[in-house]
Each structure stands twice: as structure tokens, then as C-alpha cells.
Amino acid sequence: MNSKKIFVLFLIMSFEIFSVKAQFELWTVGTALTVPQGRLDVSVFRPAQYGISNTFEISAQTWIFAVFPNGQVKKTWYKKDFAVATVHGINYPSWALNMLRKRDKPDYIPVDSVVPQMLAFKNEVIVSKFLKKKTTCEAANYLLSLKLGVQFAWQFKEGDIPPMEKPIIYPRSSIYQKKLLWYAGVDIDGHLNSWINFSADVDFLSVKFNMEDIAIEHKGMIMLPLTNSLSILGGYKIFFGTYPSGSSQFAIYPLLDISWKYQFKPKKAKELDLFEKKMF
Numbered sequence: 276m277n278s279k280k281i282f283v284l285f286l287i288m289s290f291e292i293f294s295v296k297a298q299f300e301l302w303t304v305g306t307a308l309t310v311p312q313g314r315l316d317v318s319v320f321r322p323a324q325y326g327i328s329n330t331f332e333i334s335a336q337t338w339i340f341a342v343f344p345n346g347q348v349k350k351t352w353y354k355k356d357f358a359v360a361t362v363h364g365i366n367y368p369s370w371a372l373n374m375l376r377k378r379d380k381p382d383y384i385p386v387d388s389v390v391p392q393m394l395a396f397k398n399e400v401i402v403s404k405f406l407k408k409k410t411t412c413e414a415a416n417y418l419l420s421l422k423l424g425v426q427f428a429w430q431f432k433e434g435d436i437p438p439m440e441k442p443i444i445y446p447r448s449s450i451y452q453k454k455l456l457w458y459a460g461v462d463i464d465g466h467l468n469s470w471i472n473f474s475a476d477v478d479f480l481s482v483k484f485n486m487e488d489i490a491i492e493h494k495g496m497i498m499l500p501l502t503n504s505l506s507i508l509g510g511y512k513i514f515f516g517t518y519p520s521g522s523s524q525f526a527i528y529p530l531l532d533i534s535w536k537y538q539f540k541p542k543k544a545k546e547l548d549l550f551e552k553k554m555f
Contacts, residue, residue: 331348474510492512
């Protein structure tokens with residue numbers, strides 16, 4: 276077989292692959308949907324997720340949990356034509372901040388700073404809807420999600436941490452100076468074909484409702500399954516934000532992650548009516 280025939284065959288095979296209807300499950304991160312009951316999703320950089328039920332999940336960033344205790348829950352309250360969910364998280368950042376301070380990184384936390392004892396809280400409302408409904412031939416596609424959230428910290432011991440004027444870090448760390456962070460965003464998740472999914476979002480963040488202290492973030496991701504349980508994720512994140520010093524910064528970062536999932540088998544219900552069965 277000559278090279279031209281091989282090339283034509285390759286094109287035909289590629290067309291067939293990309294024409295197959297989507298089967299790979301969509302990402303639920305940033306949407307009003309939760310992982311299925313009994314499903315454990317573990318990633319290198321994303322929080323690990325576990326489905327308590329089909330509408331309730333718990334998650335935590337496990338690899339830094341020892342120095343940065345954290346956790347959050349997501350509950351889907353309504354799931355028909357569209358889905359509505361709330362997300363509630365809590366973390367204790369003081370240990371991690373003290374470790375960073377002792378490394379003497381003046382751009383982050385000067386060594387002579389006093390890290391307060393505090394708890395940080397996160398609350399979100401997310402509404403999601405499939406733009407393309409499920410049919411007998413293909414799965415539902417293009418899940419659009421709108422979110423509105425707020426983050427704040429409760430300090431029970433005074434401290435003195437200067438603003439960390441770094442991309443992505445500053446808006447989220449502003450709550451350590453007793454400031455309120457609120458944000459709104461839009462996500463779109465969908466199938467490119469039967470084995471590649473995509474996710475893209477745009478978020479607007481503001482510190483203390485101050486329109487001069489804002490950030491705009493955009494993320495694009497592609498998800499590719501390597502096996503039935505292992506997937507690879509790649510993409511980019513773009514940041515533009517202003518700082519209290521009056522400066523602003525634009526930054527772009529590559530993203531790469533590996534995700535592993537495992538479906539626990541449901542326990543068999545115990546038979547409690549053994550003695551109520553009829554004897555023949």
C-alpha cells in the first residue's frame with residue numbers, strides 16, 4: 276500500500292472517530308452537577324471528590340491537607356430542566372501561611388509578619404443547563420453554568436499580613452486582610468467527540484465590591500481519557516488584575532493534570548425479614 280492510500284485511510288479513520296457520538300462523561304467541576312454516588316475522583320492538583328449521593332458530594336485538596344486543612348460540600352437542590360446547587364467550603368490557612376513566612380519570601384509574606392489564627396469560608400450558588408438536550412442518538416451536550424460566590428475569613432487572633440500582589444493569589448488572599456471577595460463567572464462544558472471533552476470559563480472577581488480592585492480570569496481545558504479510570508487534562512489560564520499599589524498585571528500559565536476515578540460498589544441491603552417468609 277503506497278503512502279497516498281495510507282494517508283487517505285488515515286483521514287477516513289479520523290473522520291469516523293470524530294463523528295462518533297459522545298460517551299465520555301462531562302467534568303462536573305464548576306457546574307451544578309455532582310459526581311455519581313460512590314464515585315471517587317482523585318487528581319494531582321484538583322481537589323479529590325466523592326459522591327455521597329447522586330446530588331451530594333464532598334471534596335478536599337488532599338495533598339496539602341496536612342498543612343492546609345480544607346474541605347467543601349456541594350449539594351444539588353434542583354435537577355430537572357436545569358440544575359441548581361450550592362457549594363460551601365472551609366479551610367484553615369494559618370499553618371501554611373506561617374510556613375511560607377518562615378521561608379523569608381518578602382514578595383509574599385515578610386518574615387517579621389504576624390500570621391493571624393483564622394478560618395476562611397467559601398459560599399457559591401451555581402445554576403447549570405444543557406444547551407443541547409439528550410436524544411436517542413447522542414448524549415446531552417454544552418452544559419452552561421452561571422455562578423455567584425463570596426469568600427471571607429474570620430480571624431480569632433489579630434495578625435499583620437501585607438497584600439500578596441501576585442497573579443491569581445492576590446484576590447483570594449485578600450480575605451486575610453479582613454476583606455470580602457466576591458466573584459461571578461460563566462462556564463461551558465461539552466463533548467468535542469466520543470473521547471475528548473472541553474471546559475472553558477471566565478470569572479470576574481472584586482475585592483470589597485471595589486471596581487478599582489478587580490481581576491478577570493479565563494481558563495480553557497481539554498480532557499482526554501487514557502483508560503476507563505485514568506484521564507489527562509491540559510490547557511491554560513489567563514489572568515489580568517489590579518493591585519492596591521496601583522499597578523496591574525497580565526499573566527498566562529499552562530495547566531496539566533492527571534485524574535483517576537474509581538466507582539465503589541453499593542453495599543447489598545441486609546435481608547431483615549427472614550422469619551416473615553412463608554414456609555412451604
